[in-house]
Amino acid sequence: MILRAVLALALAASVAAPLLAQVKKSEMAGVRNYSRVDATVGCGGATDPSAMKALKQEGYVSVVNLRLATEPGADIDAGRAAAQAAGLKNIHLPFNAAMPDAAVVSAFLGAVADKGNQPVFIHCGSANRVGAVWMIKRVLQDRWPLDQARTEAEAIGLRDPQLVAFATEYVASHK
16 A cells, blocks of 8 residues: 555656746846756847847757837847847737736747747846746646746746736637
């Protein structure tokens, strides 16, 4: 009986392990709040155009920028030019945290699901918005439980209760 219980726990742990991807925080010059989630995605906050070469060297194929052109320090054109010069695809999906748009999230989900864009680096100003859209991706595309997706999103940078509520509602309305 004990052997069965141990085997059942071992099996459950091996099945659950992929659901608990570890967010690995590290330093990268020019990237605020950089983390690697897994082999196909990295996340960060404000990303200086000078970091694009390093992102390419890390193996990224594309960059998804969630910043608004009106944000202080968000030089969308310089970021796009630097990404292209480094050989990266640049995908700009302006996501307003104060007024989240479901259409932007849908475009994001399509961009990150496209194997031609992987590995992908996703950034905004602090990684707060990145965490919100990543939480949605984990639940809807990877079939993670909402609480586990939220835990990972918070490790990435999600901290705004309004964005947590938006992500939760988006998931509920798109399941």
